[in-house]
Amino acid sequence: MDDFDSRFLTRNGLAARQLAVLLLNHEPDTRLPRVRDFAEELGCGNGTVQAALQLLEESGAITTTARGHLGTFLVRSDRAVLWRLSGLGTLLAAMPLPYSRRYEGLATGLRGAFEQAGAPFAVTFMRGAGARTAALLEGKVDLVVLSRFAADQLIADHPVELVADLGPATYVGAHGMLVRHGVDLETPGLRVAVDHTSEDLRMLVERVFAGRRDIEWREVSYM
Incomplete structure (x- = not known):
């Protein structure tokens, strides 16, 4: 020194x-x-x-x-x-698992933006918006990447704030539901997979089947 x-x-x-x-x-x-x-x-x-x-x-x-x-x-x-x-050290961001080129591009863009701003930056990958938000609340990470759909819900429920909205389609292109061939959504007793670590999946699926008491929910990783 x-x-x-x-x-x-x-x-x-x-x-x-x-x-x-x-x-x-x-x-x-x-x-x-x-x-x-x-x-x-x-x-x-x-x-x-x-x-x-x-x-x-x-x-x-x-x-x-x-x-x-x-x-x-x-x-x-x-x-x-x-x-x-x-002395702030390296900023650690939690992102979804990089299972698509869109996520990979977002991670690369964020790293470039922080490096240009002069802030050391690292990424950790974590499945589920709820798990990433929990890590933020526990001080394990400094910021998290969420879809705006999940962020609006989690901001309402937890003491976190939105610092940047990256605009539509920067996170995912679209949401969809997979149904086994030949199965009608009105069929009684449908078995529906849900991953409660994913706020997006949980809210979207529950919205599709709102009011249905005959649904048999199966906990399955969305991956």
Whole structure:
């Protein structure tokens, strides 16, 4: 560890790391909060914030400029350096099992987007929207990929939020139901497969057979 890096272990350096997290939310050419506002949020003094800002400038993470009564503006930020100094580590995303080219493409696109944003990114594959959401709530992953259909239901039931809507058909092209040849859906006593780890499958199948008490449900992995 060189002399400069060791400065980030001091009180001012620790404040700089906390400040780096906050600055990740600011775009270039925007006005920064006042020093005393940063100080209040970080729970430290104005002088500590000023020293922390100077450390971040010296590290090449940011460039700021004072514009008189307009305040201090963020001229430039290097998100990769800010992320490294923040100590946030690698973001872990949980995605569905990559059983189609569409899922594989989505995983590749997400990795590229995060790398371009300067954030280390890794993917773990996990079957079932409910299981992925449980992993998020337990702090095992930082974000999850869900269909919007499943997300709307899970957001209503759990303390999670939607951070990005990637638009229609980025997750799946369409939903469908497979029926054995020659079987009529109105046939009494139908045996219907359902995978309760998949919010999409569960909700769609239950919607198709809503009100039917004669259905014999069979727990089967959708894979």
